[in-house]
Amino acid sequence: MIRLKGIAAAPGIKTGLAYKIGREDFSIPKQSIKPEEIPLQIQLFEEALIQTRREIIDLQKRIASDLGQEEAEIFDAHLLVLEDRMLIEEVISRLKKDNLSVAFIFSEVLKKYIDVFSKIEDEYLKERIADINDVGRRILRNLLGKEQKKSLVDLKEKVVVVSHDLSPSDTAAMHKQSVCAFITDIGGKTSHTAIMAKALEIPAVVGTEQATQIIKSDDFLIVDGSMGIVIVNPDEETLEIYRQEELKLKGLSDKYLLDKDLPALTKDGKIVEIVANIEFPDEVPTVKLHGGLGIGLYRTEFFYMNRKDLPTEEEHFQAYKYVAQEMKPYPVIIRTLDLGGDKFLSQFEIPKEMQPFLGWRAIRFCFTKPDIFKLQLRAVLRASVFGKLKLMYPMISGIEELRQANNILEECKKELKEKRVAFDENIEVGAMVEVPSAALTADILAKEAHFFSIGTNDLIQYALAVDRTNEKVAYLYEPAHPAVLRMVKNVIDAAHQNNIWVGMCGEMASDETFILLLLGLGLDEFSMPSLAIPQIKHLIRSISMEEAKKIADEAMSLTSAKEVNAFMQRKLKEVKR
Amino acid sequence: MPVFKKKITVMSKQGLHARPAALFVQVANKFDSQITVSRESEKVDGKSIMGILMLGAEEGSVIYLEAEGDDAQQAILELEKVIVKEE
Structure with missing residues (x-):
């Protein structure tokens, strides 16, 4: 029996035989x-x-x-x-x-x-x-x-995929019918592989450093995606403990699922929006199944993956139309192409950069490829008559970029008008706040945006200067850092002062540790993997705004991430009791 | 079916490896005859690069060529040229 410690990337406990791929x-x-x-x-x-x-x-x-x-x-x-x-x-x-x-x-x-x-x-x-x-x-x-x-599809028994690394497209190609969990050598909690695993509800442990060296194909594995632990060829006793745990977890999630459709209403009557992050239109049924009342982040990079040619406007349009219709009357926020960083598309020649996360990515990329950007914007506009669509730009770093993107959007609207194509004239357009410069100038941005969505994954790595894909510094990646909390508070306050709403679509928004704190700071919308929705709704129903505000005030006065984490864990236990 | 045999000493400095081996196999494949090459106790298919490489025939090794088929004689002649040719 060997124990491997990695990073908990997607929750759940599964057992199965190892299946090594790639490399x-x-x-x-x-x-x-x-x-x-x-x-x-x-x-x-x-x-x-x-x-x-x-x-x-x-x-x-x-x-x-x-x-x-x-x-x-x-x-x-x-x-x-x-x-x-x-x-x-x-x-x-x-x-x-x-x-x-x-x-x-x-x-x-x-x-x-x-x-x-x-x-x-x-x-x-x-x-x-x-x-x-x-x-x-x-x-x-x-x-x-x-x-x-x-x-992988033909395997009769579900396997645990073990690989040095999995690209988001590898992960996307995995089927839940044949893959019960996966393990990688590299990657961090917020790598896109981990995000995909959560979306697919496949438990995952990443950043194990040596899984592919230690694990052989057909080894029997326990994968604990909640704790980031892998046990290779466990003894009977260990296996029994985990089997019990697996059953308990399942029981718990079934319990939350029962009241998934109750609103996320605090004890003193404030409703917050609990919505879902998705990658594919196919995920819509899962969103509904878990009681998600809208989509807070619809990632659109996957149109470009696993293919050599470019997607057409029609493909974009059909997907957006479907999601808009299915989710109606609830809102769907479409994030425009966020390519770069750790997401590369084969259609474009993107030179290898020294610091890809600080490089030619997301909205910056779109500005230099106006054809691709406009094609997507037109598709969103055209689909906007079929439901309640909203647009969101990634990686906005200042007001100039927001204006530039909006100007391009206006051009698209004009084009459609000339062609007499219908679209929602009042479509809401927001900025993703994930760059510290945007967080610090939120008061300026708020005057020209309809809403904000805080992208904590990038915001944290930029604020703390931690490459979230580098396992050597991953320990520094800390949502509870006072610098991060202050930025989040600043964004929420600036939004509210300017009468716009503010959501969050990063990992932090589904981390139980921070829900009470974010609620207390006044966050209006929490967007998360569908799987997490019932549990987070349940938690919000267990507290009043008044209590949450007190918790937030106290958390903001603490001086280190360690203190904040300990404090929030204590409060969470109290509330759950 | 005519059968032709020939004992040859490998002259190439590279032995019957790499490019000489590749050339040998290319030439062997031009013929319809079945071609085998043996050295000590190893006997391999002369149309297979893996087989030829497997022989490990270095410069100075003695090998036996055998061809069986209608073009066997011509095959042995040309293959011999490949082997004795010095680079």
Whole structure:
């Protein structure tokens, strides 16, 4: 039994067998296949070989023109390995004999050759092992590229995906039917992978640093996404403790679910809005199921992921229209494209930046790509007649940017008017407050925005100078830091003085520790993963505004994050009792 | 089916590796004959780069070529040229 400590990224406890993916090694899970699947496996193998051949020839052509013919000839050996009769025949004959997946057999055969070559005393040949490795990886990658998603879906038992890293699009491709939890080596609490895991309601532990080294495929794992703990091959006793815990958690969430439709009304009669963060239109039923009365953050980057071409205005429009209609009469806040930072899209050539979070991202990116920005704005405007849509710009750092974005919006409105296309003339437009300069000038921004939504994930990392994806400094990422609390208070006060409402769509808005504090500061709207809604509503119903204000006042007078956390935990316990 | 055999000493400084091996396999694949190469107790398919590399034939190694098929004689002649050719 081994215990691994990581960062709790998405809550819940699950047990299951490890399934390692990604990473460029040859540890492919040993997966059985049925005899009737053999022809398909052979076909997959052949397709992977053809695809690999195409890649190598392209590469060879490029190298021939960039470096010269002689350098390009190196790839002749690669092609020979690729088309090698012995290799191919051995894979196919074992496939017919062993009833194991082609990826697994290929990796085994390749390993065997590499082993033999490594033992031969010849420097030159040792170097050639690198070539075989290279070709082998290419083939395997193409094999898995075709096979992986399919096999994840086809698995009979749910698995725990273990990977060095998962891109948001990897995570998005996972199905709840086949993945019960996942674990990564890197990443932090607010990495987009973690956010996706929450949206999909898949427990996750990230930032374990060594999961892929310690865990082997088919190890039995307990994943505690609430505490950030992974237990590899647990003993009976430990397993029993976790099984009990798993049942208890489920019981608790069922209890909250019962009264999910009661309003988030404080004991003294103040209603706050509890709404959902979503990525995909498909999540709308989940939002409703958990009693979410609106969408506080509809992320739109996913239109651009897992594809090579650009989404059309019609695709945007259809998605927005659907969500608007489904959520009607409740509001849906669409955040315009927030690309950059740790979200990269394959359609655009974005140079590698030293500090991507401080770089060419979000609204800054949109300003330099007005076609893409306007296409999205037009789609939102057109869909606005089908429900209650609102627009929100990410990464606004000052009034100039808000004005510039609004000017572009006005152009879009004008275009639509000229074409006599209907849209909601009074569509509300807000700014996401996630840059300290915006938080500090909230009084100025409030005069030209209809609402604010505080994006705490970025605000915290900018305010505290902590890269939230760097596990070495992740411990400094602290929502309870007085600097963060002061900024949040400043934004709420400035909004209210200017008669606009203010919400929050970062992780902090669904963290039980801070709900009472935020309520006391006067936050009007809390936007969170659907899963968290019933529990947060329940908590809000357990307190009065008067009490919450007192708690907030006292919390604001404390001097360190540690004190604030301890104080809030104590208050939370009192209220829950 | 005609069968031709030939004992050859590898002359290339790189042995029967890398580019010479690649060239050997390319030439072997031009022929219809079945081609095998053996060295000491190892016997491999002459049309397979993995097989040839597996032989670990360095400069000075003695190998046996065997071709079986209608174009066997021509195959042995051309393959011999590849092996004895010094780079």
